[in-house]
Amino acid sequence: xxxxxxxxxxxxxxxxxxxxxxxxxxxxxxxxxxxxxxxxxxxxxxxxxxxxxxxxxxxxxxxxxxxxxxxxxxxxxxxxxxxxxxxxxxxxxxxxxxxxxxxxxxxxxxxxxxxxxxxxxxxxxxxxxxxxxxxxxxxxxxxxxxxxxxxxxxxxxxxxxxxxxxxxxxxxxxxxxxxxxxxxxxxxxxxxxxxxxxxxxxxxxxxxxxxxxxxxxxxxxxxxxxxxxxxxxxxxxxxxxxxxxxxxxxxxxxxxxxxxxxxxxxxxxxxxxxxxxxxxxxxxxxxxxxxxxxxxxxxxxxxxxxxxxxxxxxxxxxxxxxxxxxxxxxxxxxxxxxxxxxxxxxxxxxxxxxxxxxxxxxxxxxxxxxxxxxxxxxxxxxxxxxxxxxxxxxxxxxxxxxxxxxxxxxxxxxxxxxxxxxxxxxxxxxxxxxxxxxxxxxxxxxxxxxxxxxxxxxxxxxxxxxxxxxxxxxxxxxxxxxxxxxxxxxxxxxxxxxxxxxxxxxxxxxxxxxxxxxxxxxxxxxxxxxxxxxxxxxxxxxxxxxxxxxxxxxxxxxxxxxxxxxxxxxxxxxxxxxxxxxxxxxxxxxxxxxxxxxxxxxxxxxxxxxxxxxxxxxxxxxxxxxxxxxxxxxxxxxxxxxxxxx
Numbered sequence: 238x239x240x241x242x243x244x245x246x247x248x249x250x251x252x253x254x255x256x257x258x259x260x261x262x263x264x265x266x267x268x269x270x271x272x273x274x275x276x277x278x279x280x281x282x283x284x285x286x287x288x289x290x291x292x293x294x295x296x297x298x299x300x301x302x303x304x305x306x307x308x309x310x311x312x313x314x315x316x317x318x319x320x321x322x323x324x325x326x327x328x329x330x331x332x333x334x335x336x337x338x339x340x341x342x343x344x345x346x347x348x349x350x351x352x353x354x355x356x357x358x359x360x361x362x363x364x365x366x367x368x369x370x371x372x373x374x375x376x377x378x379x380x381x382x383x384x385x386x387x388x389x390x391x392x393x394x395x396x397x398x399x400x401x402x403x404x405x406x407x408x409x410x411x412x413x414x415x416x417x418x419x420x421x422x423x424x425x426x427x428x429x430x431x432x433x434x435x436x437x438x439x440x441x442x443x444x445x446x447x448x449x450x451x452x453x454x455x456x457x458x459x460x461x462x463x464x465x466x467x468x469x470x471x472x473x474x475x476x477x478x479x480x481x482x483x484x485x486x487x488x489x490x491x492x493x494x495x496x497x498x499x500x501x502x503x504x505x506x507x508x509x510x511x512x513x514x515x516x517x518x519x520x521x522x523x524x525x526x527x528x529x530x531x532x533x534x535x536x537x538x539x540x541x542x543x544x545x546x547x548x549x550x551x552x553x554x555x556x557x558x559x560x561x562x563x564x565x566x567x568x569x570x571x572x573x574x575x576x577x578x579x580x581x582x583x584x585x586x587x588x589x590x591x592x593x594x595x596x597x598x599x600x601x602x603x604x605x606x607x608x609x610x611x612x613x614x615x616x617x618x619x620x621x622x623x624x625x626x627x628x629x630x631x632x633x634x635x636x637x638x639x640x641x642x643x644x645x646x647x648x649x650x651x652x653x654x655x656x657x658x659x660x661x662x663x664x665x666x667x668x669x670x671x672x673x674x675x676x677x678x679x680x681x682x683x684x685x686x687x688x689x690x691x692x693x694x695x696x697x698x699x700x701x702x703x704x705x706x707x708x709x710x711x712x713x714x715x716x717x718x719x720x721x722x723x724x725x726x727x728x729x730x731x732x733x734x735x736x737x738x739x740x741x742x743x744x745x746x747x748x749x750x751x752x753x754x755x756x757x758x759x760x761x762x763x764x765x766x767x768x769x770x771x772x773x774x775x776x777x778x779x780x781x782x783x784x785x786x787x788x789x790x791x792x793x794x795x796x797x798x799x800x801x802x803x804x805x806x807x808x809x810x811x812x813x814x815x816x817x818x819x820x821x822x823x824x825x826x827x828x829x830x831x832x833x834x835x836x837x838x839x840x841x842x843x844x845x846x847x848x849x850x851x852x853x854x855x856x857x858x859x860x861x862x863x864x865x866x867x868x869x870x871x872x873x874x875x876x877x878x879x880x881x882x883x
Contacts, residue, residue: 239288239302247351250344257340262345265343266327270320277316284309304359306703307486310358318475318558319350324674326467349375353476361409362421364477367481380464399457403447410440426491438495438796449481450532451509458528466569475558482538486547493769499543506539523568546621548705554616560602561682568597580650593652595681598650605722638725645729665821707805
């Protein structure tokens with residue numbers, strides 16, 4: 238039964254696509270939201286009933302699913318956040334997409350929910366890899382939804398390739414786990430030690446850092462902003478980027494067995510939190526500001542996991558999912574009205590007071606202002622850092638101040654009150670569609686409901702139910718954090734008044750810093766140099782390697798011709814000689830003996846006859862000899878006479 242939590246949205250996606258092409262936004266929005274809410278109900282039943290499942294692929298390979306405490310939380314939060322986003326998608330994208338394109342978008346979002354559910358339910362590395370691949374492929378398709386745009390397709394490819402590079406770490410980790418334990422099951426990871434354990438931890442960190450947009454992989458999240466607003470709200474605020482942190486939380490016990498894991502996770506998370514805060518503070522593009530904020534907050538979650546409190550990261554994921562998804566939807570509504578994501582073009586507080594109020598709740602949660610749930614979970618992250626070292630807590634507070642700064646900028650410039658409208662709005666679109674506002678209100682309501690975390694005893698009860706440990710709170714930490722938040726809000730107001738990066742296209746002074754400290758530029762130049770090297774290697778291959786191979790091939794052809802000549806001429810001559818020798822031997826065996834014996838007998842007979850005639854000349858009479866001499870002399874003279882004639 239547990240498989241159904243992932244299979245229902247995955248199987249419903251193609252069905253809804255087929256029906257949605259003939260239906261309208263209402264059918265797509267409400268049907269997809271209903272399917273996702275049904276998934277939430279099934280996940281709730283699975284959590285209560287402690288369901289599990291397995292599928293035997295072969296005698297050696299078994300796919301398994303089970304609910305860990307972290308997996309149960311993710312399995313509930315993903316559909317809960319996805320439902321209003323899907324409703325929002327159907328209405329918000331109806332104007333920009335045809336019926337088929339809108340149906341494709343909703344179906345892909347629904348399938349993504351199923352893939353994400355499979356990822357958090359996986360109880361072994363093989364099932365995790367399958368879900369990880371599905372999430373990556375669907376993410377690429379969703380970012381490239383507006384595929385006729387070359388820039389959108391290029392950005393989708395870049396985001397996919399960066400995260401795909403990180404995915405190699407998961408394959409390496411799976412190989413190390415199987416080499417060390419002979420199994421892919423999470424339960425068997427406790428047996429890992431030595432080199433396989435170190436390789437496993439390194440592979441997991443690589444995969445999680447890329448997926449969670451941590452340095453140096455953070456810029457891919459900017460490229461992902463080319464996708465539709467609902468995609469950014471679901472994938473790049475609450476689900477896909479959360480996959481990396483989820484895996485760190487899920488496998489924390491195994492990862493923490495390696496001494497270098499904690500300092501590396503803390504250093505990477507802290508660097509990303511600060512860098513992301515600076516980048517977001519200088520961004521004039523609404524979605525990119527929120528994207529940099531996402532990297533920053535997930536950096537703080539990495540810090541908590543490295544400090545030994547994965548439970549604090551888990552609860553901040555919950556609060557962050559609600560307020561950040563709501564802020565992305567608010568950015569989309571503002572863009573719908575002014576035709577741009579430039580914060581300097583918005584100022585819609587007077588035009589959309591209800592949207593402005595809902596956005597304000599999410600912005601305050603982002604800033605860490607009590608009594609909202611985002612402030613409580615942020616304090617837990619600071620407490621985790623303080624438990625490890627006091628200076629870490631101070632740096633985390635600084636990251637919190639930056640969060641308050643860019644949250645103030647976003648709220649004031651996107652939905653600021655009329656009294657602070659320093660630039661006139663360029664509103665062009667119609668009033669917001671009620672379902673879009675409803676989705677934002679639902680997420681804002683969730684953000685407000687999470688304020689219960691401040692209620693005495695509520696957080697402790699929740700921690701006990703989940704079996705997680707929370708860091709002890711200290712008064713100086715809370716006081717210091719609140720002072721940093723206040724400082725961030727004041728600096729944010731100053732930034733708005735001084736027009737620091739108020740417009741994305743006018744952001745000349747901070748272009749390098751706001752574009753992830755120039756990392757994309759360096760990466761682009763490096764990629765260009767690598768491409769030039771690859772072209773040079775290709776030419777070398779064509780002119781040297783291939784030419785050598787072609788010459789060898791020509792030599793081989795020549796040798797083949799020599800071989801054929803040898804077969805036909807030399808070998809043929811040898812065969813002809815052999816045949817003649819065999820014939821001659823056969824001839825000699827049949828007639829040769831008689832021929833040669835007869836020849837010898839004939840020669841002997843002639844010789845004997847000549848001898849007899851020669852003996853007759855030896856008569857002993859002198860006149861015979863004189864006669865012979867005379868005849869001989871006459872013959873000599875005759876020859877001489879004939880030879881002397883002219």
